[in-house]
Amino acid sequence: MHRRQYRRAITLRDLREAARRRLPRMVFDFVDGGAEDEFTVGENRRAFSDITFRPRVLVDVGSRPQAVTVLGRRLETPVILGPTGLARMVGRAGEVAAAVAAERSGTVSVVSSGSSVSFEDVARSVTSPQWFQLYPWGDRGTIQALISRARDCGFGAMVVTVDVPVVGAREKDLRNGLTVPPQVNPRTGWDVLSHPRWLAELLTGPKVTFANFTGLMPEQRSTSGLAAATAGLLNPGHTWADLEWMIAAWGGPVLLKGVMTGEDARRAVEVGCQGVAVSNHGGRQADSLPAALDVLPEIVAEVGDEVDVVLDGGVRRGGDVVKALALGARACLVGRPWLYGLAAGGQAGVGRVLEILREEIDRTLALIGQPGVAGLDESAIRVRPGHGRAHPPAD
Template sequence: MPFTLSTMSICSIEDIAAHTKAPFWFQLYVMRDRGFIERLIDRAKAARCGALVLTLDLQILGQRHKDLKNGLSAPPKPTLSTMLNLMTKPRWCLGMLGTKRRQFGNIVGHVSGVGDMGSLAEWTAKQFDPQLNWGDVEWIKKRWGGKLILKGIQDVEDARLAVDSGADALIVSNHGGRQLDGAESSIHALPRIVEAVGSQIEVHMDGGIRSGQDVLKAWALGAKGTYIGRAFLYGLGAMGQPGVAKALEIIHKELDLTMAFSGHTQLKNVTREILLPGTYPTA
């Protein structure tokens, strides 16, 4: 079960490679600075990342109402409410004081003129390239040369173009609902994408997976892989690293139990027959 490291992560690709023997993938955003993208791809290759996950649905940043309301910013602004909030989290503050990693490790120090959080925010805001097109995907596939997974597909036309691009898999995803308010849920979009292209490309899904039962439902509707975004972060927020392990353990156990109660011991034999008729979306 590999984990995926983001372009925007705190730890750099090299940092992760030096600290884990577990397989990991790298998630790439296409930015205007193509030289930076080339270097990122080469760094991911050198770190032996097992796959490149290319995110296609963040070329324009959505209007994130909660972020606006909370005043989320990088670097954080020292407002009265931020200060009061920090005072209620002494353990986290101590941990942050002790860490070397407070930047976006894949970017700071790897782009000229970006040396701190202030210049980073300015650079990032200008970098997401709204002109991303299928020619860029082809260029990235060629440069990478390994397994390529396209993340953020929600409709059949794009799924067909993903097949034509030669990608190895696609992820039906609406970015966890963080981009477009009112976007269709991925579990709803999944069956029609599986029906259209499931025999030509591996179809995966993310969004709203909170339990092992959610994993099994997605599998039953044709997803050959599922991902979690928030589920492990909830574990992290509650208990730190052991909380992440606990979250994965809970999901795994629920998956096992639900399979058993559905009369299955092998995931490969599970089909949509385990689902109650009329309770799931169809193509």
Template sequence: MPDPIACIEDLRAAARRRVPRMFYDYVDSGSYTESTYHANEADLRQIRLRQRVGVNIDARSLETVMAGRKVAMPVALAPTGLAGMMRGDGEILAARAAQRFGVPFTLSTMSICSIEDVARSVPSPFWFQLYVMRDRAFIEQLMQRAASAGCTALVVTMDLPVGGQRHKDVRNGLSTPPRMTLNNLLNMASKPAWTWGMARAKRRHFGNIVGHVKGVDDMSSLASWVRDQFDPTVTWADIEWIRKRWNGKLILKGILDTHDALRAVDAGADVIVVSNHGGRQLDGAVSTIEALPSIAEAVGERVEVWFDSGIRTGQDVLKAVALGARGTMIGRAFLYGLAAAGEAGVRRSLEIIAAELDTTMALCGYADIGAVGPEILASRGFAQS
């Protein structure tokens, strides 16, 4: 573990030192000008908290329930593509850290380790994230594999009918495994710990796809297949089709609009996640914390509303809960830890967020995360009325 690690920013700096540029930039970037990526964090920082005293806050609890599962705090690890390129076998390491800490882990369709890899490596059920692709037979196969692996929830990502362009990815020529260009070879040579770890890892391709799709057996065929598969024709009817075929919890991620939240409920969602894909899709979209209150007010009594995109501290989690979120998801925050120190780094990211959440809740005069509401806020910053 890099030392000292006091906050998520320390893990970010350690990740940047350890991981090749193309994979670090893949995580730490947004689309186009990155205005929405930065607004997610900036708008959270603008919110002010009310400090309260004279309250017994000795016996505190962060425990709650997310999608029917008891969790140590209202945080789940979000689905993140290419986690296995931040650290060899990265999805397995992150899943282990999450389960040992007591929070859920979500495996991405675009993971390096497959559903079966993770299921063999962790004792408890995890969640699986699904992209709606043109090949509906493959989608059904993925859902069947997730169910067979014991996954208790399906997280359907709604906000990627087409891919948002991240300029850094274009400039870096992002691929997995990385292309052996001179620039890439020189950059990897400057990251010997990462290079050695990846050389020892068994998994370097998209494990949920390679070997499971006819004709996809190498990087060129995989790249072509992925490029053609993201489906711009997806509608709410497709979500209803998925709902009929999935017996577990259905979580719809990527909701920013109240009308879409209402449609998600009608389509059978058990949970909706207010998310803008970490600012990686529509640049210029509202920040997620700005979108959260109206969505929570519109549908929060009918389904669980969660918050995603921009969380870097436990204070961010508390602010989201105060504005109506019953749970949150973190992506970059745990990926920095994974890149910096593997399983121990993911655990450290969770420890940091939990400690910050606990301390801030206490200083605001609360002992139970379930009792936190908007009265904990002194102002809403951007949403000040």
């Protein structure tokens, strides 16, 4: 498949198909897959289809601004490129592609602490401050070191992800024999060799590794080794007290990612977070979680007047973003979609993801009689009976 095919992509689904063709199956599954039975992956999509619009007519929709402010930062479009580790496995530019594409679209990317390009190299590739993501890694020394580096890089906000006390069971990765870096062996040979363009890029590019942990993490040779080492680095004993320490150590705006209940959102506000990301990690961690969209109203009702609530999980259309905003989110993060774009067309492919979403948001707003995202509320949508919302619509 030729890289320029991304230009013909009309939807994110087209980019997903292009990624499927371009990537070895083990890499595509790593990106696309979820935990255990992938129930939650399905729920994230189902929830959007349970919401339809209540279109208003004869409204002047000649201008449809979609800029929002999240954590004090103006974003020209309410879409943030979420943190995803090891992006170089998908395309050589890795996390740099997200930062540059986000900057060009007037928005921001969140650089994973498990990124394959170091914080420093990502920061050098752009002029606007990106945000960084932190897992509660094992000891405070490691966390402090990452936070100090992030500060030196000029990152504008810290996103602390708290839904990975241990690594979720992505069983496809185990079945496919995924290793980091990917290896050619009798198990993976045909899968890898039948994708020569991807392989050439991998072999001629920088080694795919956890760039922020060089020297800290022993080199990994197998998926089980990777899971074991990551589990060794993660610390399932972390509590709210540790989060408070992280917030103080950072001293800037903090978004807590992985919040799925009103109680935890309240606690996040109490300890000093400026935002929460309603997220089930795209269904990659615990399975049998509800859709993030289904619990969004509960969290907006609890803290929406005090802090910024954002959402991720299953956003594949601009209309999905409009639905989340109508339910009180400030913006949405996308994870897999930007990796599909990266696979299909490198940095330009990631740019195409943002362009498609911006155009779809714009067209949706016009077609449902909404002159911009600022006025969106529950009167713009209709929720199918039986939808798992915690609060009835206020009409």
